[in-house]
Amino acid sequence: MSNSSSSKLGGQCLIAGAIIGFIVFIIQILLSGPPPGNEHIFTYFANEAVGRGASGVIGTLLWVLANALIAFGIYVLNGYLQEQQKDALLSLGTFLFIIGQIGLIVATTKDVAIIYAQDSAATANIFTSQASLFFMTGPLAFLGIALISLNLASRGFINALFSRITAVVFLLVILAFVYSSIGLADPSTHNVPSTILPAFASISIAQFFIVIWQLMVGMKMMKN
Numbered sequence: 063m064s065n066s067s068s069s070k071l072g073g074q075c076l077i078a079g080a081i082i083g084f085i086v087f088i089i090q091i092l093l094s095g096p097p098p099g100n101e102h103i104f105t106y107f108a109n110e111a112v113g114r115g116a117s118g119v120i121g122t123l124l125w126v127l128a129n130a131l132i133a134f135g136i137y138v139l140n141g142y143l144q145e146q147q148k149d150a151l152l153s154l155g156t157f158l159f160i161i162g163q164i165g166l167i168v169a170t171t172k173d174v175a176i177i178y179a180q181d182s183a184a185t186a187n188i189f190t191s192q193a194s195l196f197f198m199t200g201p202l203a204f205l206g207i208a209l210i211s212l213n214l215a216s217r218g219f220i221n222a223l224f225s226r227i228t229a230v231v232f233l234l235v236i237l238a239f240v241y242s243s244i245g246l247a248d249p250s251t252h253n254v255p256s257t258i259l260p261a262f263a264s265i266s267i268a269q270f271f272i273v274i275w276q277l278m279v280g281m282k283m284m285k286n
Contacts, residue, residue, distance in 0.1 A: 072138025073283030079131030080276035159206030165199025197243035238264035
């Protein structure tokens with residue numbers, strides 16, 4: 063496969079992954095939200111997953127597919143840009159992003175385990191494991207994509223201002239993840255929704271930047 067064909071395929075995968083992932087995200091936002099009142103955080107989200115049933119399995123399948131397509135698109139993007147100009151930070155960003163994506167994919171599949179388990183005690187424990195993966199690998203993905211975005215800004219690959227703003231948003235998401243993950247280390251906070259709200263809100267806001275960024279990059283790749 064020629065470099066041009068590879069770039070186009072990578073762009074197509076990035077666009078397809080962005081669209082599929084965004085649709086799944088919007089549906090999840092409409093169907094659920096942060097835990098209300100003093101409800102136990104892990105139990106609440108586990109029950110939400112159980113309640114989705116078969117539709118939750120389909121959503122997880124689509125989410126995993128979307129993230130796999132996006133990871134491939136970023137992998138191809140790195141190869142294409144490295145051929146034009148070698149950059150170690152771009153390689154690091156790509157590596158961190160793909161490792162983070164793998165972690166998030168594994169974390170997401172635990173929704174299916176929760177649906178299969180059904181038992182409230184078991185599902186809460188599974189969600190605890192899911193949350194730990196989410197909070198530990200999510201920052202890797204956001205740090206990686208921030209480094210890539212800054213590199214694209216320096217190259218003028220897409221709009222430089224938007225790339226820099228997006229990178230800042232991704233870095234702020236990391237801080238929100240760290241805040242929530244450290245807060246959850248105290249069991250007394252597991253009934254306090256505000257503990258997880260920074261991560262929940264930041265990922266929701268960042269999702270709009272992510273999908274626009276992915277579409278812009280994907281379309282640029284398809285033109286090359």
